[in-house]
Amino acid sequence: xxxxxxxxxxxxxxxxxxxxxxxxxxxxxxxxxxxxxxxxxxxxxxxxxxxxxxxxxxxxxxxxxxxxxxxxxxxxxxxxxxxxxxxxxxxxxxxxxxxxxxxxxxxxxxxxxxxxxxxxxxxxxxxxxxxxxxxxxxxxxx
Numbered sequence: 001x002x003x004x005x006x007x008x009x010x011x012x013x014x015x016x017x018x019x020x021x022x023x024x025x026x027x028x029x030x031x032x033x034x035x036x037x038x039x040x041x042x043x044x045x046x047x048x049x050x051x052x053x054x055x056x057x058x059x060x061x062x063x064x065x066x067x068x069x070x071x072x073x074x075x076x077x078x079x080x081x082x083x084x085x086x087x088x089x090x091x092x093x094x095x096x097x098x099x100x101x102x103x104x105x106x107x108x109x110x111x112x113x114x115x116x117x118x119x120x121x122x123x124x125x126x127x128x129x130x131x132x133x134x135x136x137x138x139x140x141x142x
Contacts, residue, residue, distance in 0.1 A: 005130045011063065011070030012123035018073035019058040020116035023109040026102070029053040033092060034082030034100035054081050055102045058112065078103050 035052035055078040063070045080103055088097030 005126060008070045009123045009126040009130065011072065012126075013120060015060055015071045015073035016116045016119040016123065018075075019060070019112055019119070022056045022058040022075055023112040023116065026055050026104045027106065027109050027113075029055070029102055030104050030106060032102060034102045037082055037084055037098075037100045052082060052100060053102045054078075055104050 032053040033051065035050045035054060056075040057078050058073050059076050060071055060073045063072050082100040083103045084098045085101040086097055087093055087099045090099045093099050
């Protein structure tokens with residue numbers, strides 16, 4: 001099966017952008033109110049929605065089809081969504097001084113951002129190489 005270089009590179013660009021956006025959202029909400037600590041894995045559909053931030057994990061899968069190969073990225077919720085943080089002076093602390101904070105690891109998010117930038121750069125270089133090859137092919141034919 002032939003590999004569509006442009007399609008594969010474009011799907012890589014979109015996947016990198018998705019990963020970067022997810023990491024940026026998690027970092028921006030690092031100190032936000034998290035989901036309730038006692039929240040069940042499968043929430044009750046009749047209960048009021050929890051206003052806490054739901055951290056995101058970016059998943060990436062290979063895609064094969066008639067249009068060529070590539071990749072696709074999508075978001076999955078991080079479980080558990082929140083972790084307890086001892087902050088007795090916080091306005092949203094419980095009686096024991098604990099606050100629900102989003103289950104976000106800053107070092108993982110920064111690493112995801114670096115990987116996203118490098119992935120983006122590699123896919124742009126692939127598109128540039130494909131463009132140069134097409135120009136060379138046109139020069140040969142003329």
